[in-house]
Amino acid sequence: MDSETQKLLAATKEPFWAMKAEEALAILNSTKNGLSDKEAERRLKIFGPNEIKDEQEWKKLKIALRQFKSPLIALLVIAGIVTIFLKEWTETIFIFAAVLINASLGFWQENKAETVLELLKSYIRGRSRVERKEKEQEIDASELIPGDIIKISQGDRVPADARIISANNLEIDESILTGESMPSEKTPETLPAGTALIERKNMLFSGTLAVGGLCSAIITVTGKNTEFGKITELAAKEEHESTPLQKAIAKFAAWSGLILGTLAIGLFVLGIYSGRNIYDMFVVAVAVAVSAVPEGLPIALTVILAIGVEKLAKKNGVVRKLLAAETLGSTSIILTDKTGTLTEARMQLASVEPYETDEKSLLYDALWNTDTLIKNPIELSLVKIAEEKGIILTPEKKSEILDKLPFGSSHKFSATLIKSGHAYKTVALGAPEILLEFTDLAEQDAAGRLISLGESAFTPVEHGAD
Incomplete structure (x- = not known):
């Protein structure tokens, strides 16, 4: 380099x-x-390329193999192999069917979550306008x-x-x-x-x-390397830490294996001591041990977790691993940003308080100062509440917008000048303390009005006529 x-x-x-x-x-x-x-x-x-690449190869295969990492599944697989040698075909079919059903359910759910995460990585794809060789041209965003x-x-x-x-x-x-x-x-x-x-x-x-x-x-x-890329990589990062359920399953599988092994050996030794055939006692001991393996337990656990994940998905929660649903249930403290998590990150008009006019007229005038294409949350909330009240802006032939002042941090309001017939009307949208300066209210009355507006928690609209 x-x-x-x-x-x-x-x-x-x-x-x-x-x-x-x-x-x-x-x-x-x-x-x-x-x-x-x-x-x-x-x-x-x-x-x-300007892309967020997936650096994990064979992801689907890894997800599939991950379904067999549970000690309980390992116990079932061992039991299934033993039944093959014993030619207990019915037991073999049931045990391996349980293993495959469990793995299929887990793979389907986790792969679906990975597909959702892939959408994040494609979020910045598209076309961009760029200056190249002193002229503006449009290129694929991946070439930036x-x-x-x-x-x-x-x-x-x-x-x-x-x-x-x-x-x-x-x-x-x-x-x-x-x-x-x-x-x-x-x-x-x-x-x-x-x-x-x-x-x-x-x-x-x-x-x-x-x-x-x-x-x-x-x-x-x-x-x-972008801030969005860092978030996406963090979301895709895998933490290899056992969950409470995994620890419990591992403990259960270890104790089950130990107890069943001890009982099978004890049964085998007791049979030999009683003078029975060694091969027959071996078959009986193994059969008893295999029959005691809970092949339905992994399926039951997977189905319960899958139901939990589906419920979270309906609430727009993306769960990468089934066991994460159980971990969430065991969580006692959650640290989170409230906006978009505890709240909906959606602004809503709380109330309308007309001043020297009626509510319908005020909302109708307010619509002159909105542009839903801009997707400003305040303007969108105004349009939504007006629509709910059946108020739709249908400009008359004699009405026209003469000028617009966009919202700015310096003046803290936006305004629209409208000509309706021979009259002129100004509609302003912005900070309450700024708009109240345009009125003829006394300072004390304006302060009281601010307190009232603060309790209503909404951005007012002021209009006047010249």
């Missing part, structure tokens, strides 16, 4: 959020006009490499982690990473080196969605 390649690999580990966009371009040896095709091809060989200049606009899925170069009213839905339902406002401003991941407003993260605005950004890392 030459020094230039080593330098390029080391560059991707830099804290890009703590440096200016120009510095990021210099460190990654790129320009705002993008990389040349030759350089892009060279870097693709160094970094590999660190140093590429990408263009992101409303509705685009971010294909890789990137440092923002320039942005215009950019809002990114990062719920897939943070669980937060509200989109994050992004800027190209430099941040301190110690800034937490969730607060890095000048960075884009793979798998997130642009819900408003547009930007130009330089890719810093791709594939499994």
